[in-house]
Amino acid sequence: MTEPPFVKRGQTITATLWNQLCAAVRACRIIAGDGVRLREMPDGTIITFDGDGANFAHPLQVSLVGTQAASIRPGTVNRVEAKINSVLLAGTERMPPPLLKFGKPMLDAEGRGFICVEVTCREQDWSVEKVEVVQVADPNTDDGEASDSHGGSGGAVALPGRRARYPLAMLRQRKGGKLDLYQITFFDLQHRAALSPDRKTATRHFFWQ
Amino acid sequence: MIAADAWNKLVAQVKRARPMRGVRADTKEHPRGVIVSGDTHSFWRHPWFINARWEWKDDGTGEWRAFIRPGFVNGRDAHIPMPADWPDGTPPEDNAPSERDVSLTNEPQPYLILDGWRNPLQPANVSATLSGQIIAAPAEGYPKYFEKLGVKAAAKGGDISKPGAMEGEFDATRTREIRAMDVVLAKARLGTRLQIDVHDPLLDAQTETISTVFLNDALRTTGGRAKLRAVPKYVPPPQQSLPQMYGTLLNAGDAQLDELKLATIWIVSPPDAATDAKPDESWTPYPQHFVFWNLQHASRLIPPRAPSPPLRLHTGLAGGIGDRINDALLSFVNDQYAEAEAFLNQADASGMFWST
Numbered sequence: 302m303t304e305p306p307f308v309k310r311g312q313t314i315t316a317t318l319w320n321q322l323c324a325a326v327r328a329c330r331i332i333a334g335d336g337v338r339l340r341e342m343p344d345g346t347i348i349t350f351d352g353d354g355a356n357f358a359h360p361l362q363v364s365l366v367g368t369q370a371a372s373i374r375p376g377t378v379n380r381v382e383a384k385i386n387s388v389l390l391a392g393t394e395r396m397p398p399p400l401l402k403f404g405k406p407m408l409d410a411e412g413r414g415f416i417c418v419e420v421t422c423r424e425q426d427w428s429v430e431k432v433e434v435v436q437v438a439d440p441n442t443d444d445g446e447a448s449d450s451h452g453g454s455g456g457a458v459a460l461p462g463r464r465a466r467y468p469l470a471m472l473r474q475r476k477g478g479k480l481d482l483y484q485i486t487f488f489d490l491q492h493r494a495a496l497s498p499d500r501k502t503a504t505r506h507f508f509w510q
Numbered sequence: 511m512i513a514a515d516a517w518n519k520l521v522a523q524v525k526r527a528r529p530m531r532g533v534r535a536d537t538k539e540h541p542r543g544v545i546v547s548g549d550t551h552s553f554w555r556h557p558w559f560i561n562a563r564w565e566w567k568d569d570g571t572g573e574w575r576a577f578i579r580p581g582f583v584n585g586r587d588a589h590i591p592m593p594a595d596w597p598d599g600t601p602p603e604d605n606a607p608s609e610r611d612v613s614l615t616n617e618p619q620p621y622l623i624l625d626g627w628r629n630p631l632q633p634a635n636v637s638a639t640l641s642g643q644i645i646a647a648p649a650e651g652y653p654k655y656f657e658k659l660g661v662k663a664a665a666k667g668g669d670i671s672k673p674g675a676m677e678g679e680f681d682a683t684r685t686r687e688i689r690a691m692d693v694v695l696a697k698a699r700l701g702t703r704l705q706i707d708v709h710d711p712l713l714d715a716q717t718e719t720i721s722t723v724f725l726n727d728a729l730r731t732t733g734g735r736a737k738l739r740a741v742p743k744y745v746p747p748p749q750q751s752l753p754q755m756y757g758t759l760l761n762a763g764d765a766q767l768d769e770l771k772l773a774t775i776w777i778v779s780p781p782d783a784a785t786d787a788k789p790d791e792s793w794t795p796y797p798q799h800f801v802f803w804n805l806q807h808a809s810r811l812i813p814p815r816a817p818s819p820p821l822r823l824h825t826g827l828a829g830g831i832g833d834r835i836n837d838a839l840l841s842f843v844n845d846q847y848a849e850a851e852a853f854l855n856q857a858d859a860s861g862m863f864w865s866t
Contacts (some may be wrong), residue, residue, distance in 0.1 A: 305521050310514045322520065327542060329527045334536070334547030340566070347791070349563060350535070350548030357554040411613075415585065440585060449733075454700060455584060455808025455861060467866075468585035473615050483615055485582045485804050486866060508806065510866050 359487045363416050363470040368480045370402045371416055373434055373469065378490045378508075383418055383432040390434070403436035409447035412474035414438050417466040420492055420506070424463065427494045427503065440466035456495065456505035465494070465506035556802045557581035558772050560693060562624065562795035572791055574624035576693060576740060576775060580614040582804040583697055583736035583863075587613045590620040590738050611735060622740040624775060627689035627789055631664045631678060644670045649678070652688055652776060653798065659778055661686045677785070687779040687787050692744035693772045695801075697736045698728035699809045701766030702859045724859070728766035736807075744771045768807065768861045774798045803865035811859055 305321040308314070331346050333339045340347045360376030361383070375391040376383055383390050385399040392398040401416065408414040417440045423430045437445030441458035457465040467490060471483045488510040494503040529537050529544045538545040559579040566572045581588055589611035595601050596610075597618050612620040633646035648667035662685065663678030670676055703723045710717075747765040776796045777789045 304525065307518050307521055308514045312514060314512045314517060318517075322517075322524065324541070325521075325524045328539065328544070329524060329529065330543035331529055332540075332543040332545045334538070334545040336548040337546055347564075348546060413587075454811070455806070468582075471582065471585070471587065471615070475617060481615070483580050483582070483587070485585055487803065488866070490866070505808070507808070508866060509864055510803070 357487070360489045361418070361469050361486050363482060363484060365480060365482050366400055368478065369404050369406075370400045371436075371470075371482075372398065372400055373416070376418075376486075376489050378418055378420055378432045378467075379429040379492050380489075381429045381432050383434055385434050387433075401434055401436060406436055406472055406474070406480070407438040407445055407447075408472070408474055409438045414472040414474075415440050415466075415468040416470045416472065417468045418490070419464055419466045422463040422465075422494055422503075427463070427496065427500075429492055434469070435466070436472075437466065440468050454505065456507050459494070459503040459505055463494075463503070465492075465503070467492075467506075467508045555579050556799075557804050558799065558801050560773050560775060560797040560799065562775050562777075562797060564791040564793075574777070574789060574795070575621040576624055576797075577619060577621050578614060578693070578738060581695075581772075581801075583695070583807050584734075584805075586735065587615045588695065588736040588738055589613050590622060592620045596620075611732070611737065614738075622693065622738060624691050624740055624777075624789075626742045627691055627777065628742040630688060630690050631662055631785075633665050633667050633676060636670065646670050646675045650690075652690070656688055656776065656778060656796075657684070659686060660684045660781065661688045661778060685781045685783070687783040687785065689777050689789055689793075691740050691742055691775050693738060693740050693775065694744050695736055695738055695770045695772050695805075696767050697769075697807045697861070697863070698732045698734060698767045699807070699861045700729065700859050701725035701727075725766055736805075738772070740775075744769075768863065770801065770805075770863050772799070772801045774800075801865070805863050806866050807861055807863050809859045809861040 303321060303324065305318060305325050308318070331339060331348065336350050338349045340349075358374070360374055362374040364372050366372055373383070373385070373390050375389070385401050388396055388399040390398060406414045414436060415438070416434065416436050419433045419435050420429050421431050421433075422428065435445065438447040439445065441460075442448045443460050457467055459465060467486070469484070469486045471485060473481045473483065475481060491509050493507050495505050495507065496502070497504050529546055536547045538547075557579060558581040561577045561579075562574060563577070564572050565575050578588075578590075591609045592612045594606055594608050594610050596612070614620065628650075630650040630652050633649050636644060636646045638644055646665065646667045646669075649664035651664040652661065660683060663681060665676055665678050666674045668675045701724070703725060705723045707719045708717065709719060747767065747769055774797075776798060777793045778796065779787055779789070779793050
């Protein structure tokens, strides 16, 4: 932009000067770019930025691969490493990091599904024996199908076979089939089962960071 | 004729209006204007992050709205109650509720309307002493950060006849007003209420039994969903736990929900705002977050087993009359045992939140 000059008293405002001023005004007009919203007001223009924010790489981070699979960063529950189909999330010397291939995702009536860690506890002391990553419609049902359950007393529901699930991320299917992902867990997890008096069953499971 | 002064003022204004790149922004100059872009990787947005902004409505008025980044409680997305005809204005069916819960992960995303701001510069209340003095409580105040922005001083309270009691000390460099609202998360849970049944001590060896009734009305109506709301000032729900054993007799039922304050939204005016000014599009919001991660919530108890049967001593003495006397004598022991059992079985179902 060529800035119009200041003038002295008595100096003529020529057509050239006027056109320079018009060009400067035009060049200062604000145009919305990426992530910007503008609202023109009599006293000025309000500029608002809508950024998504920086990435935060963390354990158990879920990333969608298309709409039928997901990759998960390595993470642990009670320091037991999570696996997909018995393959470590970090992969092995012979096998690359696995993908969770769920195909058509299990969803509830509102298009919600979950990618969870499923913890299986040892019979003797209820410590964590294995951790598998699964995709379900409801973490608190035995078969993973959707239910009307509202969670009751809180914590994770004790599933048959000394199991419990905890969600890593929620899937939400939109009209048109697009799948959005919302990360729920950002850290390695700790787990403990709340046992019934006979210590043979759990009343519920607790997870924390 | 365009005077030189007028021309120079115009040129000065044009220079001032020229957009320049600042923090986390980018500009690109063109003959037809300047393209202004935001830096989309400025910082990571955590769950429950609040974006408060002024939104214009179709009728030309506007309002402050809080858009909240999706957060989860027990793995389930939280909800905000919205009008039944939101977002497209389609009126609800007859007899349908006037509100419906909309998930934070829905499209379009729901929002909280920020209305009814509290004023932290003025005393919260005024009271009178027995001697006839009128005393103002100290104003709530605000974080120290806002002093540097030029926000007025808060009232110190005290005798209202003395300066500084009802309004903060005057400072010509601090002329901005400030208001605040709280964003609260509520999670429904099982509630409890004590039920007292009266018995005949001669027949039942007990004058009263105390049982805990579990309530799930709030869980059923909300479907266990966590809900968000904006309030002028958050007041925690009344607590029912009482230290005295006999205090459990007074438990008439709890609120059936637990609450957590997620954030306080402060909003600052331009300079020289009036003391009774209301926040409009020229004010600037500053959310102060207290929760940064998704949450878990659990009640401290799950419905326990049935209460123990009362003690009885039946010896057949005096043709059975002695048994009735024994039962009457034992009734006091059984009453106290029932109260202790109700207390120790923790008839208080209040829960707690923790982050994951």
